Amino acid sequence: xxxxxxxxxxxxxxxxxxxxxxxxxxxxxxxxxxxxxxxxxxxxxxxxxxxxxxxxxxxxxxxxxxxxxxxxxxxxxxxxxxxxxxxxxxxxxxxxxxxxxxxxxxxxxxxxxxxxxxxxxxxxxxxxxxxxxxxxxxxxxxxxxxxxxxxxxxxxxxxxxxxxxxxxxxxxxxxxxxxxxxxxxxxxxxxxxxxxxxxxxxxxxxxxxxxxxxxxxxxxxxxxxxxxxxxxxxxxxxxxxxxxxxxxxxxxxxxxxxxxxxxxxxxxxxxxxxxxxxxxxxxxxxxxxxxxxxxxxxxxxxxxxxxxxxxxxxxxxxxxxxxxxxxxxxxxxxxxxxxxxxxxxxxxxxxxxxxxxxxxxxxxxxxxxxxxxxxxxxxxxxxxxxxxxxxxxxxxxxxxxxxxxxxxxxxxxxxxxxxxxxxxxxxxxxxxxxxxxxxxxxxxxxxxxxxxxxxxxxxxxxxxxxxxxxxxxxxxxxxxxxxxxxxxxxxxxxxxxxxxxxxxxxxxxxxxxxxxxxxxxxxxxxxxxxxxxxxxxxxxxxxxxxxxxxxxxxxxxxxxxxxxxxxxxxxxxxxxxxxxxxxxxxxxxxxxxxxxxxxxxxxxxxxxxxxxxxxxxxxxxxxxxxxxxxxxxxxxxxxxxxxxxxxxxxxxxxxxxxxxxxxxxxxxxxxxxxxxxxxxxxxxxxxxxxxxxxxxxxxxxxxxxxxxxxxxxxxxxxxxxxxxxxxxxxxxxxxxxxxxxxxxxxxxxxxxxxxxxxxxxxxxxxxxxxxxxxxxxxxxxxxxxxxxxxxxxxxxxxxxxxxxxxxxxxxxxxxxxxxxxxxxxxxxxxxxxxxxxxxxxxxxxxxxxxxxxxxxxxxxxxxxxxxxxxxxxxxxxxxxxxxxx
RNA sequence: GGGCGAUUAGCUCAGCUGGUUAGAGUGCCACGUUGACAUCGUGGAGGUCAUUGGUUCGAUUCCAAUAUCGCCCACCA
Numbered sequence: 001x002x003x004x005x006x007x008x009x010x011x012x013x014x015x016x017x018x019x020x021x022x023x024x025x026x027x028x029x030x031x032x033x034x035x036x037x038x039x040x041x042x043x044x045x046x047x048x049x050x051x052x053x054x055x056x057x058x059x060x061x062x063x064x065x066x067x068x069x070x071x072x073x074x075x076x077x078x079x080x081x082x083x084x085x086x087x088x089x090x091x092x093x094x095x096x097x098x099x100x101x102x103x104x105x106x107x108x109x110x111x112x113x114x115x116x117x118x119x120x121x122x123x124x125x126x127x128x129x130x131x132x133x134x135x136x137x138x139x140x141x142x143x144x145x146x147x148x149x150x151x152x153x154x155x156x157x158x159x160x161x162x163x164x165x166x167x168x169x170x171x172x173x174x175x176x177x178x179x180x181x182x183x184x185x186x187x188x189x190x191x192x193x194x195x196x197x198x199x200x201x202x203x204x205x206x207x208x209x210x211x212x213x214x215x216x217x218x219x220x221x222x223x224x225x226x227x228x229x230x231x232x233x234x235x236x237x238x239x240x241x242x243x244x245x246x247x248x249x250x251x252x253x254x255x256x257x258x259x260x261x262x263x264x265x266x267x268x269x270x271x272x273x274x275x276x277x278x279x280x281x282x283x284x285x286x287x288x289x290x291x292x293x294x295x296x297x298x299x300x301x302x303x304x305x306x307x308x309x310x311x312x313x314x315x316x317x318x319x320x321x322x323x324x325x326x327x328x329x330x331x332x333x334x335x336x337x338x339x340x341x342x343x344x345x346x347x348x349x350x351x352x353x354x355x356x357x358x359x360x361x362x363x364x365x366x367x368x369x370x371x372x373x374x375x376x377x378x379x380x381x382x383x384x385x386x387x388x389x390x391x392x393x394x395x396x397x398x399x400x401x402x403x404x405x406x407x408x409x410x411x412x413x414x415x416x417x418x419x420x421x422x423x424x425x426x427x428x429x430x431x432x433x434x435x436x437x438x439x440x441x442x443x444x445x446x447x448x449x450x451x452x453x454x455x456x457x458x459x460x461x462x463x464x465x466x467x468x469x470x471x472x473x474x475x476x477x478x479x480x481x482x483x484x485x486x487x488x489x490x491x492x493x494x495x496x497x498x499x500x501x502x503x504x505x506x507x508x509x510x511x512x513x514x515x516x517x518x519x520x521x522x523x524x525x526x527x528x529x530x531x532x533x534x535x536x537x538x539x540x541x542x543x544x545x546x547x548x549x550x551x552x553x554x555x556x557x558x559x560x561x562x563x564x565x566x567x568x569x570x571x572x573x574x575x576x577x578x579x580x581x582x583x584x585x586x587x588x589x590x591x592x593x594x595x596x597x598x599x600x601x602x603x604x605x606x607x608x609x610x611x612x613x614x615x616x617x618x619x620x621x622x623x624x625x626x627x628x629x630x631x632x633x634x635x636x637x638x639x640x641x642x643x644x645x646x647x648x649x650x651x652x653x654x655x656x657x658x659x660x661x662x663x664x665x666x667x668x669x670x671x672x673x674x675x676x677x678x679x680x681x682x683x684x685x686x687x688x689x690x691x692x693x694x695x696x697x698x699x700x701x702x703x704x705x706x707x708x709x710x711x712x713x714x715x716x717x718x719x720x721x722x723x724x725x726x727x728x729x730x731x732x733x734x735x736x737x738x739x740x741x742x743x744x745x746x747x748x749x750x751x752x753x754x755x756x757x758x759x760x761x762x763x764x765x766x767x768x769x770x771x772x773x774x775x776x777x778x779x780x781x782x783x784x785x786x787x788x789x790x791x792x793x794x795x796x797x798x799x800x801x802x803x804x805x806x807x808x809x810x811x812x813x814x815x816x817x818x819x820x821x822x823x824x825x826x827x828x829x830x831x832x833x834x835x836x837x838x839x840x841x842x843x844x845x846x847x848x849x850x851x852x853x854x855x856x857x858x859x860x861x862x863x864x865x866x867x868x869x870x871x872x873x874x875x876x877x878x879x880x881x882x883x884x885x
Numbered sequence: 886g887g888g889c890g891a892u893u894a895g896c897u898c899a900g901c902u903g904g905u906u907a908g909a910g911u912g913c914c915a916c917g918u919u920g921a922c923a924u925c926g927u928g929g930a931g932g933u934c935a936u937u938g939g940u941u942c943g944a945u946u947c948c949a950a951u952a953u954c955g956c957c958c959a960c961c962a
Binding site: 633 | 887888889896897898899904910912916919920921922924926929943955956957960961
């Protein structure tokens with residue numbers, strides 16, 4: 001006797017156990033194997049101290065589906081996991097923790113602080129990995145990497161040094177984005193522009209040796225402390241005579257020149273603009289052109305520094321208020337206008353960014369961007385969906401140099417040493433003994449660390465052992481597909497592309513599958529501050545990982561945001577339950593001895609052929625969908641096949657055989673049931689790995705784990721188009737009969753004879769050979785075939801079918817009015833259809849230009865509808881006549 | 886200021902290269918305790934596929950414009 005499944009589907013009973021089972025059997029492990037094609041996916045490394053959120057759940061589910069599917073297809077699959085040190089974020093959290101303890105970063109010093117940070121990482125670092133495991137991810141944990149691992153760091157240094165030697169990394173004074181809260185420079189990508197309602201302050205600057213004034217407009221009046229000029233457009237008639245004169249900076253009484261530069265827009269404001277080279281990127285450029293020099297008036301915390309005179313020490317926003325007050329008081333404030341503009345905010349802490357001149361390290365982007373663009377144009381990189389290619393191109397075409405130095409400690413320290421005596425810069429992996437210029441032995445290492453994305457940009461090859469030429473690297477690189485959120489294209493995707501092309505000479509991945517955002521049920525972004533986040537782990541706890549996974553991939557297309565509804569998770573849990581119970585049913589009806597043999601093609605009955613043929617189709621379509629990354633469609637097809645075809649029809653059709661006396665027929669049914677069930681579990685496995693593996697363990701004749709079983713293949717011997725047509729006829733007839741009965745309020749339990757009158761021998765045979773289904777599924781007492789309609793009067797319900805008519809003798813129940821109503825409805829439906837078809841066919845253009853196949857199909861429909869309509873009309877007339885009498 | 890996406894049943898969404906009686910889940914209504922499943926079964930109601938043009942024999946599907954919502958990019962002080 002076969003062991004059967006527990007009575008209720010309870011994912012908690014087996015999900016963790018199966019994950020351990022897969023792990024201990026090394027099924028996730030990838031090895032260089034020359035006999036197989038490799039398939040590689042890089043997991044976007046989550047923040048090491050982070051927690052699993054729906055975004056992770058979504059993209060890791062997708063990656064796992066692809067990985068499991070490819071593994072079953074026979075590829076040597078590597079899904080490379082790892083975590084990211086997330087410098088700014090982690091450092092901020094450690095700093096916050098220290099603050100709570102009354103300590104500060106500075107007190108502890110660099111080493112002490114790093115110890116704390118490592119401790120923190122050890123404490124929380126495992127969380128996200130364990131959470132991912134709950135989801136069922138089949139990545140190779142034996143290859144787990146952390147961006148601060150020694151070999152990862154080695155790769156980082158190597159790339160830094162190479163780029164420096166090539167002149168692609170430089171140090172310089174540039175306007176960068178400064179976050180006064182994080183106290184570090186950040187890159188352009190890390191700045192978020194937010195529209196805000198602000199003001200435009202018009203300030204009068206007196207012109208020296210004149211009674212004239214020149215009025216400028218500014219959104220940041222506090223920066224006037226650092227003004228080094230006023231600029232006007234050279235073509236501007238209003239100011240031509242002032243060019244070359246000096247203006248007097250109000251409040252500080254410093255003299256600044258009035259200069260002319262094309263950059264000034266005559267239409268905006270007053271056409272005159274204050275130039276603050278140290279606090280504005282445009283002004284910086286003007287300053288360079290005119291050699292204005294620099295004057296920084298703010299410190300790293302966003303406070304006015306000693307160059308700000310009496311305002312020194314004030315926070316920038318406080319200073320703004322005071323300066324405006326003072327200007328007003330002293331009569332310099334001309335007017336204030338409402339003004340909307342986009343203000344840069346720190347992507348991580350939401351603080352208003354301060355553009356400020358600062359000495360930082362940069363990657364020269366132009367030479368790196370070019371090959372990355374070419375790769376795209378040459379089709380070496382493909383985006384799914386395609387539209388994101390435009391975003392990629394646009395960013396690369398407008399790229400600016402990448403500021404990579406951060407004033408943080410948690411991260412990769414720049415491999416840079418400065419000579420204390422001659423300021424020589426030495427880039428070296430280890431501390432040089434002496435300065436190679438002046439010979440001084442007094443050298444200091446750069447204190448800055450690198451942007452976190454500098455290290456994750458190398459992930460595609462650093463994880464495979466680069467710069468060593470490892471076998472892994474040769475075999476698994478380049479990777480096949482990257483699955484990530486569209487919000488990370490600039491941060492990560494692009495940087496991996498140019499870094500990989502530069503170092504490896506080849507793109508890091510062929511396809512980029514972009515996911516959308518998972519929103520809450522009201523369409524809002526899930527966020528901590530709103531408190532509307534849904535914890536994937538709680539969902540898994542209640543409904544199981546399979547239900548969650550299925551929810552995340554169905555009814556969703558790449559790159560589109562989705563809303564998360566609990567009802568959907570529930571529906572998918574129900575689906576799992578359905579499969580569970582279908583399996584229970586099958587198992588309790590299998591004879592172990594019987595199913596040891598496979599079914600014989602010659603002995604198949606009609607519905608066997610039908611389900612096998614349908615399965616064959618599903619295999620083909622699902623595989624095609626997966627190849628095109630149409631995961632949602634693939635999932636839907638499997639779902640429909642299992643629920644509709646297998647459970648609702650095939651199992652129901654086969655029941656009488658299982659309970660019947662015909663041993664041979666019964667045996668075949670058992671074998672087909674099992675055969676199809678096995679393939680169902682295979683097809684569903686990538687999507688719902690746990691329940692399918694669990695079921696697999698109970699199925700007879702399975703000698704290995706489902707996870708490493710072979711993906712089903714389309715088999716042309718199992719294509720039975722004729723049987724499909726036959727069963728489709730049976731199904732639609734049963735539905736029509738059920739429908740008629742329901743509309744006539746006849747309880748399903750009340751059986752009645754069904755009398756068929758067929759129009760030709762073929763249909764007649766079809767009905768005879770499928771008799772039993774009408775008994776089992778359409779509440780037939782007995783199925784009777786008659787040659788003509790004679791005697792089938794109005795005491796019978798008439799169900800008009802294609803090329804046949806069914807009659808249900810329900811004399812005592814029949815309600816003429818109801819029956820007329822039902823047939824009227826049928827009539828209208830047919831008439832509508834007929835009108836549509838006739839409209840088409842009477843269209844000259846359609847008949848002459850449309851493909852013959854389409855035209856013929858319409859012609860067939862026309863005949864069919866006409867025939868059916870005639871029958872309906874005949875019946876209606878007869879009924880109405882009867883009514884009158 | 887540029888670019889992009891969405892608009893299909895009450896709700897959430899599929900619908901891939903133009904031809905289907907436009908689908909699913911959920912919700913709603915009616916019926917159902919048949920030996921896998923009430924986390925179920927059977928049936929039903931519910932859509933002029935945002936609007937307007939265009940291409941075409943034929944448009945939910947392709948093109949253009951409009952409207953509404955949303956997103957991304959951008960140094961107009």
